[in-house]
Amino acid sequence: MTKEDEDFIKNFHKNRDLNAQFSINNKEIKKSINGKDYIEFTLSDKSGEIKGRMFPKNIQEIYNAVQTGEVITTIGKIQEFPKDSGKYNIIIKKIYPIKTYDEEDFVRKLPNKDEKIEEIEKLIETIDDVELRQLIDAIFDEETLNKFYNAPAAKFHHHNYIGGLLEHTLEVMVICQAISKLYPQIDRNILITGALLHDIGKIEIYSYDNAKIDINQKGQLLEHLYISAQLIEEKSKEINLSDEKRLHLIHMALSHHGDKDLGWGSAADPKTVEAVALHQADDLSAKIRNNIQE
Numbered sequence: 001m002t003k004e005d006e007d008f009i010k011n012f013h014k015n016r017d018l019n020a021q022f023s024i025n026n027k028e029i030k031k032s033i034n035g036k037d038y039i040e041f042t043l044s045d046k047s048g049e050i051k052g053r054m055f056p057k058n059i060q061e062i063y064n065a066v067q068t069g070e071v072i073t074t075i076g077k078i079q080e081f082p083k084d085s086g087k088y089n090i091i092i093k094k095i096y097p098i099k100t101y102d103e104e105d106f107v108r109k110l111p112n113k114d115e116k117i118e119e120i121e122k123l124i125e126t127i128d129d130v131e132l133r134q135l136i137d138a139i140f141d142e143e144t145l146n147k148f149y150n151a152p153a154a155k156f157h158h159h160n161y162i163g164g165l166l167e168h169t170l171e172v173m174v175i176c177q178a179i180s181k182l183y184p185q186i187d188r189n190i191l192i193t194g195a196l197l198h199d200i201g202k203i204e205i206y207s208y209d210n211a212k213i214d215i216n217q218k219g220q221l222l223e224h225l226y227i228s229a230q231l232i233e234e235k236s237k238e239i240n241l242s243d244e245k246r247l248h249l250i251h252m253a254l255s256h257h258g259d260k261d262l263g264w265g266s267a268a269d270p271k272t273v274e275a276v277a278l279h280q281a282d283d284l285s286a287k288i289r290n291n292i293q294e
Contacts, residue, residue: 003102008047010047014078015077017078018076019075021071022045022106023072024069025068025213038059039062043074046109050088052074052091053091065097066095071106073095073096074094075093079091116163119170120169126192134239134241135249136196136197150162151163151208152164152165165202167289171285171289172195175285186273190252190274191274194249199224199228200231201229204219205218229254257282
């Protein structure tokens with residue numbers, strides 16, 4: 001069974017009835033403003049994500065009947081909400097799991113991966129610090145490159161698809177490139193290298209099969225900031241990178257979620273201008289992409 005073009009999420013542009021297949025990325029029981037319980041599903045296909053809301057009488061039974069990662073047939077209505085916003089969701093009447101479907105319809109992938117790889121390679125070529133280039137070469141062996149090109153950048157929210165980490169990293173590098181042009185006092189080589197490596201630990205923390213992205217045990221126990229810092233530390237020592245550059249890059253990896261009191265997981269507050277710039281670039285990429293996806 002292959003989906004019709006009009007039933008892909010990217011093509012939702014009017015209110016209408018719907019009978020189509022989606023993968024369940026997430027499910028949650030919520031309460032409406034009038035106090036009524038409902039199930040909110042995050043549904044996806046290869047073209048994007050959408051929220052689906054269901055108000056069944058047997059709410060717990062329906063909630064337990066389907067699992068994240070399953071592909072389901074969804075019967076309901078597409079609605080624009082808020083009105084004239086250009087954003088759509090689904091009011092669901094019925095759902096049921098299906099076993100036969102075209103897997104390619106539900107695997108979300110970065111569509112222009114080769115172009116993004118070429119852009120990143122060009123930016124790396126502009127780094128004229130020999131030591132930092134040696135570090136990059138030491139980190140990105142063939143196995144790591146393959147993981148980096150395919151990993152998602154998140155389970156939910158921004159860049160949560162195959163190749164999402166590649167796209168997010170490129171966006172952060174391009175923003176940092178612009179910042180370095182505005183502020184020539186910034187160490188551009190460190191900033192661009194830090195942007196390239198800030199999320200490298202994410203290649204180790206996700207498992208992804210079909211349309212489902214999960215955080216694996218390593219990710220749950222160690223988190224990507226620590227794994228990124230650990231990899232930078234290990235490879236820096238292999239090539240005898242200077243202590244100053246090694247510590248600076250590790251600091252950027254550990255602080256790129258901003259001040260610790262923000263509660264976003266940083267192990268240190270950004271204490272250098274390059275670390276501050278990286279945090280702002282990372283935050284901007286995440287927030288803009290998240291809103292575009294919505």
